[in-house]
Each structure stands twice: as C-alpha cells, then as structure tokens.
Amino acid sequence: xTHNHQIHRANxxxxxxxxxxxDNIELVVLELVRHFCQTYAEPLSHNWELALQRAVQExxxxxxxxxxxxxxxxxxxxxxxxxxPFAFIDANCKKCxxxxxxxxxxxxxxxxxARRQDPQNLKAESVALIGGxxxxxxxxxxxxxxxxxxxxxxxxxxxxxxxxxxxxRLVH
Numbered sequence: 001x002t003h004n005h006q007i008h009r010a011n012x013x014x015x016x017x018x019x020x021x022x023d024n025i026e027l028v029v030l031e032l033v034r035h036f037c038q039t040y041a042e043p044l045s046h047n048w049e050l051a052l053q054r055a056v057q058e059x060x061x062x063x064x065x066x067x068x069x070x071x072x073x074x075x076x077x078x079x080x081x082x083x084x085p086f087a088f089i090d091a092n093c094k095k096c097x098x099x100x101x102x103x104x105x106x107x108x109x110x111x112x113x114a115r116r117q118d119p120q121n122l123k124a125e126s127v128a129l130i131g132g133x134x135x136x137x138x139x140x141x142x143x144x145x146x147x148x149x150x151x152x153x154x155x156x157x158x159x160x161x162x163x164x165x166x167x168x169r170l171v172h
Contacts, residue, residue, distance in 0.1 A: 014089065014099030022100075025067075025154040026108055028058050029146070030100065032071045033107060034091030040079070047091060063153045070146040074107070077138035082130040103129065110139070114147020122147075 017027065035051035051071075055064030078086060087103050089096045100108065110125035126136035126143055 014096070014101045015105070017098050017100055020100065020105065020108070022108065023154065025150045026112070028055065029067070029071060029111065029150065030104060030108060031091055031097075032068060033075065033104065034088050036072060036075055037086060037088040038091055040075075050091070059153060066149050067146075067153065070142070070149040074111075074139070074142040074146050077142040078107075078129060081134055081136055081139050083133065084131045107143070110143035111147045111150060114144045115151045 017030070022030070031054060032051045035047040035054070038045055038047040039051075052064075052068055055068045058064065059067060087101050089099060089101060089104070091097075106125050106129040110122055110129055113119075113122035113125055122143060123136070123140055126140040127134070129143070130136045130139050
C-alpha cells in the first residue's frame, strides 16, 4: 500500500498537532497508534516493531513497554466496538505526521480526559471514537487505563481553553 498525499488530503481533513496543544507523551501515543494501525492494515509491514523501538527509545524499557501495552489494549477495544473503519495517518509519512484526523483526535481527547479524571467527557470521546453508537465500555476502560499510564510517565499540564478550541474544529 502506497501513501498518496493527494488522496489523503481529499478524503480526510486533519488539524495540526500544534493547534490542539499536544504534549510530548500525546505525540508519542499518536505515533504508536499509527504504527499499530499500519500493522493491522498491512501485517507484513511489521510497524509494530517500529512502535516498540520508538517507545523504548523515547521512554525506556519499563515506561515504554507499559505504554505500548496500554495503546494496544485501547486499539483492540476500539476494533471490537467500532463498526466502521478506523481512519489514521501512516506513521511513516513525515509530510502528514503533524496532522491529526478526526478519529485520531477522539482517541487523543479520550486519553486527555482520562488524564484529567473527567469521566463525563472521557465517555463522550470514547463513544465518538467508536463511531457514535454503543456504550463504548471497553474503549472507555482502556482509554482510562492509557490515560493513567500516560500520567504516570508525564503528568498532564492543564490547558483550560484547549477543549473548546478542539471541539470547535473537530469534524465528525
């Protein structure tokens, strides 16, 4: 599978990571998510190896390993509960790396609300992450677990107006 920037830009509109104020741990999680999604899309790509390598390089073997397990558990929950395809940007495309697609944004926002210990918004983002239908129990639980793992590595720095800015740009 070849990544075509024109098709990507025509079919999916992303927003820039800088526009949503992603911190370093969120950027690492987004990269891991993309590598694992690429592995699901193209099993022979072995992008899971790149995800493991990146996590250990960035966070060390213990924290990196814990984060990888939590990311995979969340993706497995999404794959079980989501009835529509999961759109993502190819982790190997450096031209597109600074964009976040709507579904990717729901995932990041779910973990952000988990890190803030905001169960109401965590629930809303979990439901949106699985396509807006269902109760998203597994996705909610795994997003909460990932958020906890992220906070253990890098405590969340509050951005009070960020949620409103992100929600006004979010395209479902």
